[in-house]
Amino acid sequence: MDYYIGVDLGGTNIVVGLVSKEYKIVDRCSCSTNLPRSAKEIVDDIARLIQQLLIKQKISIDQIKSIGVGVPGTANKETGIVEYANNLGFYDVDFISLLKEHFDTKICFDNDGNAAAWGEYLAGCARGYHSLVAVTIGTGVGGGIIINDEIYTGSNYAAAEIGHHVICMDGIPCNCGRKGCFEAYASATALTTQMKAAMELDKKSYLWDLCDGNLEKVEGKILFEAVLKEDKTATLVLDKFIQYLSVGIANMINIFQPDILCIGGGISKSGHLFIEPLIECVNQQVYTRNSSKQTKIVIATLDNDAGIIGAAHLK
Numbered sequence: 001m002d003y004y005i006g007v008d009l010g011g012t013n014i015v016v017g018l019v020s021k022e023y024k025i026v027d028r029c030s031c032s033t034n035l036p037r038s039a040k041e042i043v044d045d046i047a048r049l050i051q052q053l054l055i056k057q058k059i060s061i062d063q064i065k066s067i068g069v070g071v072p073g074t075a076n077k078e079t080g081i082v083e084y085a086n087n088l089g090f091y092d093v094d095f096i097s098l099l100k101e102h103f104d105t106k107i108c109f110d111n112d113g114n115a116a117a118w119g120e121y122l123a124g125c126a127r128g129y130h131s132l133v134a135v136t137i138g139t140g141v142g143g144g145i146i147i148n149d150e151i152y153t154g155s156n157y158a159a160a161e162i163g164h165h166v167i168c169m170d171g172i173p174c175n176c177g178r179k180g181c182f183e184a185y186a187s188a189t190a191l192t193t194q195m196k197a198a199m200e201l202d203k204k205s206y207l208w209d210l211c212d213g214n215l216e217k218v219e220g221k222i223l224f225e226a227v228l229k230e231d232k233t234a235t236l237v238l239d240k241f242i243q244y245l246s247v248g249i250a251n252m253i254n255i256f257q258p259d260i261l262c263i264g265g266g267i268s269k270s271g272h273l274f275i276e277p278l279i280e281c282v283n284q285q286v287y288t289r290n291s292s293k294q295t296k297i298v299i300a301t302l303d304n305d306a307g308i309i310g311a312a313h314l315k
């Protein structure tokens, strides 16, 4: 039987999955990325994890149709070079060649946001659709765009940095050097900052109980717990966050008008608490608010598996 290997190379962990041709993850293993490290050390770890999986599953490398890697940066598919990955400290890393030293197999890579979008397109919420914008809310805001059943990479493989379009001119400074980026308002990191600021203004908020009075312990998860308890401050923070999110999403829809737009990442686990108000908010803003056909907005279904499945089945 033929298998595929999908690698999710993140700033925190490296996850390697053995994936079937039906897009199922058969087995997986992982290790810490352990930054800062050289590209060679990281690729050696990827190779070690792949070997480990093959031995465990008693599969020979000949049964692997291809190995695909989702990289958090600009992956030039013509040259095989990762031109830039800020989290990994990669500048012009000859990534495919490094991995080829270990395996004489077809090896592909792409930006991790693109790989995750491809996974949702092949096997998740966007299965059967032809165009997709995938928004991933994590430390930053990542994205992947599928147009006419193909990943849209742009002319230089750097497209879909949707976290870095400005939703508020002269707004909050972003890591990229601009001010007011979508990511500075609608990432999980931004949400935590918004929660802390609101908590300082309401010392009686239930959020304080949920973090044991320690601001260091504030994370998105507790916001949703507090909202369920009808905490006023938590509800206000979530409402505002939904508004920020809606501006960026409405912009994406106005530009691409995809069949479907999905929202993934950690906070999507509480998606049922915000998807309806978010859709309502977006619908008030999109140019096509009166059109009979609208982009469907959904919570992504594959979670972190999207990146592994998508990477495994990259073309």
Ligand SMILES: [Zn+2]
Pocket (backbone or CB within 6 Å): 163, 164, 165, 174, 175, 176, 177, 178, 181, 183
């Ligand atoms: Zn930015």
